[in-house]
Amino acid sequence: MSLDKSKEVDTRTRILDASGELFRRRGYSGTGLKAILAASDAAYGSLYYFFPGGKEELAxxxxxxxxxxxxxLVEAFFPEGGDVVNATQVFFEGAATMVEMTDYADxxxxxxxxLEVAxxxxAMRQAAAEAFESWLEVLERRFREAGISSVRAREVAVEFFCAIEGAFLLSRTLRSTAxxxxxxxxxSAVVAAALAEPS
Amino acid sequence: MSLDKSKEVDTRTRILDASGELFRRRGYSGTGLKAILAASDAAYGSLYYFFPGGKEELAxxxxxxxxxxxxxLVEAFFPEGGDVVNATQVFFEGAATMVEMTDYADxxxxxxxxLEVAxxxxAMRQAAAEAFESWLEVLERRFREAGISSVRAREVAVEFFCAIEGAFLLSRTLRSTAxxxxxxxxxSAVVAAALAEPS
DNA sequence: GTCTATAAAACGATAGAC
DNA sequence: GTCTATCGTTTTATAGAC
Structure with a gap:
């Protein structure tokens, strides 16, 4: 960490940013290290300095x-004590906007x-599983705080996740935000119904 | 077509069967032509004879x-005139069994x-889109025949699709059928609720 | 229709200078 | 920490014999 808050990002961050964009758009096997290095303006030496395990560790x-x-992002859309029904609706609307603005790439x-590495x-499967779990935990906690029972909160979080991920797949494939x-x-109807259930 | 109904499958079919299994498990870029040819017991010459466009045409x-x-498969689970609520429940149960039996591979x-090629x-994006659309059409028709309004039938079909695809992703990643x-x-609750709506 | 040999390029990874 | 040169392998695709 440098003392002055310079805006220049370090090489490690540039590599991670570039790989994030390329992996999500073209997949793991479809993205070459050369493409990542070109996009991040870095050299092979730097990549293997920060990620000695190579492509798999980088991924x-x-x-x-x-x-x-x-x-x-989920935490920003679901602030503590907020309206979870409205947050759900707004979250999906924001997702639709993002997908459309990036021409169905992101x-x-x-x-x-x-899916590629499962x-x-x-090692990569577990990294993906931990990411997914962390999203589910945030959703589950917010649903519980809103008054949904513990068991139902987890279920509603899973249903939320499945809905957005399935919609992302269909949206990118059909090139439609519908x-x-x-x-x-x-x-949002599912969340509203769960809120109305006796707790 | 040979006159006798011999059970030996032709080379083209063997290649398609092998590529189907490998592409679904390891993805497009992660599957080499050599692996497909080894699994189908075929030669390069045969592959390019049946698929002159190479890997992309094969995929x-x-x-x-x-x-x-x-x-x-969807048509088999949703026979004409059948109970669409029960069919939905049984379809997901069958999906869970298949995923578990293949050790979260298929x-x-x-x-x-x-997702890789979207x-x-x-060309590949459109092939995937047509496959997805054909599933949605079957579901939509069955939901309409069961008494759900035209607009709602399409929506429920999309919700069904998103739920199963999102669940597949989460299930394979977490290695759990939950x-x-x-x-x-x-x-199945969504389908039941749609059936109860005024048409 | 099938086979092998091979071309030509891209791949992940490493070594060693700086 | 960064750079380039390069190794060895794998990749898709083609050519030509059969």
Whole structure:
């Protein structure tokens, strides 16, 4: 950490930013190290200095970084004590806007790589699992705080996750935001119904 | 077509079967042609004889074949005039069983490749989109026949799709069938609620 | 239709100078 | 910490015999 708050990002961060964008768009195997180095304006030497484990270690770190960014995004949309039904609706609307603005390129930072490596790399699978779990924990906590029972809060969080991830897949494949809009309406209705249940 | 119904499958079919399994488990870029040829006991010459466009044409054909198989699976679970609420429940239960039996390797035959190529190959993206659309059409028709309004039938079909695909992703990543069970209960409840709506 | 040999490029990874 | 040169392998694709 330097003392002055200079805005220049260090090489490690530039590599992680570039790999985050490329892995999410083209997948793990579809992204070459050369492309990452070109996009981050770095050299092979730097990559293997920061990530001695090579491509796999870089990808695991990229999954963790993407997991943190997205968890903070969920926390921003679901502030403590806020209206979880409205937050759900607004979250899906924001997701639809992001997907459309990036021409259906940027959706979930984890999903593509997670499906690729789930059966081939245990280290990467676990990094993806921890990212997903951290999102579910935030949602579950907010739903519980809003008055939903502990068991139902976890279930509603899982349903929320499945809805947005499935909608991302369908949206990017069909090149339409309609699935995200439909999944958003359905999810906010699910949250509202869970709130109305006897606790 | 030979006159006798011999059970030996032709080379083209063997290649498509092998690519279907490998692409779904390891993704498009993660699967080499050599692995496909080894698994199908075929030679380079045969592959380029049947698929002159190379890997991309093979993958597009594989996506179409997987789309047909899965559409027929949905049709088998949703027979004409059957109980769509129960069919939804049983479909998710069957999905959970399949995922568990294959040690979390086989879920959706399209999803992994669809996410990989959505932003990089228009031909493959369209093949995946047509597969997904064909599944949605079957579900939508069955929901309409069961008395759900036209607009709602499409929405419920999309919600069904998002739930199962999101659950597949989470299930394979966490190595747990719980997300599929939760998504199945939620989806059958959604179908039941749509049936109860005034048409 | 099938086979092998091989081209040509891209891949991940390493070594060693600075 | 960064850079380049390079190794060895793997990749997709083609050519030509059969």
């Amino acid at each position: 695991a770190a990229t999954l963790r970084a993407g997991g943190v960014v997205y968890r903070e 959706a979930c930072p984890i999903a593509t790589v997670a 059966s081939t790399s245990e 699935p995200i809009v439909i999944a958003g309406r359905a999810s | 597009a054909a594989t996506l179409r074949a997987g789309g047909v198989v899965y559409r027929e 879920a959706c035959p399209i999803a992994t490749v669809a 932003s990089t190959s228009e 997300p599929i069970v939760i998504a199945g209960r939620a989806s």
